[in-house]
Amino acid sequence: SNSFCTLLVPSLWFRLLFFAATADPRRGQHLSPSMSTEPAIFDAYVALRVTTNADSAGTVRSPEIIELAAALVCPDHRTLTAEFHAVVRPTTASQVHPGTLTKAGIAQQQVDDAKPFGVVLSDFAAWIDALGFGDRPPKKSYCVVSVGGTDLARAFKHQAQAEAAATPATPAPGWALPEALTRWASLFPLYVRLRNKKVKRLDEMRSRLTEGLGAGGR
Numbered sequence: 001s002n003s004f005c006t007l008l009v010p011s012l013w014f015r016l017l018f019f020a021a022t023a024d025p026r027r028g029q030h031l032s033p034s035m036s037t038e039p040a041i042f043d044a045y046v047a048l049r050v051t052t053n054a055d056s057a058g059t060v061r062s063p064e065i066i067e068l069a070a071a072l073v074c075p076d077h078r079t080l081t082a083e084f085h086a087v088v089r090p091t092t093a094s095q096v097h098p099g100t101l102t103k104a105g106i107a108q109q110q111v112d113d114a115k116p117f118g119v120v121l122s123d124f125a126a127w128i129d130a131l132g133f134g135d136r137p138p139k140k141s142y143c144v145v146s147v148g149g150t151d152l153a154r155a156f157k158h159q160a161q162a163e164a165a166a167t168p169a170t171p172a173p174g175w176a177l178p179e180a181l182t183r184w185a186s187l188f189p190l191y192v193r194l195r196n197k198k199v200k201r202l203d204e205m206r207s208r209l210t211e212g213l214g215a216g217g218r
Contacts, residue, residue, distance in 0.1 A: 043074070044081075053066050064090040081131075084123075086124070
């Protein structure tokens with residue numbers, strides 16, 4: 001499968017490099033508006049990207065998730081330590097717009113052969129668990145970081161709606177989000193503020209990432 005770095009360069013590193021130094025991990029937690037004023041401490045950050053389908057005009061009309069990619073960054077070691085990538089087979093629009101495929105770096109045949117979203121979500125949860133991270137002790141804590149303009153709450157909501165429409169006899173989806181995916185740190189507002197500041201080389205982006213983690217701690 002495609003490397004997560006390849007999939008998200010330069011956008012992932014450009015948005016993630018300032019995270020620990022300047023972004024509040026609670027600001028993107030749209031589903032939990034009441035937050036403590038104490039600093040949030042996490043053992044790792046999981047940068048997550050979802051890609052949604054598009055119609056022939058290139059706009060998202062039936063926005064099912066067709067790809068889920070994640071990278072786990074440990075601030076103690078200041079390194080990207082693990083990657084997850086899976087293509088998702090949609091339930092409604094089986095043909096993915098060519099522009100979406102090009103952007104994601106995947107082929108239509110990969111979509112045709114892929115697992116449905118519920119299975120991919122289980123694989124993602126198993127990946128997190130195998131790395132020793134989870135929602136509660138004794139598992140280590142982690143914060144999901146949204147690295148794209150796609151609102152995760154909207155993406156997951158639309159996914160559930162699409163599946164319900166495809167199977168009206170069983171309107172409830174056959175999956176449930178892990179707790180960590182119901183809240184996250186959104187880097188998109190930060191990206192908007194910094195979009196005119198260019199970091200051209202990947203090694204420079206990685207350097208800025210480690211500097212940010214060093215300055216911000218966990």
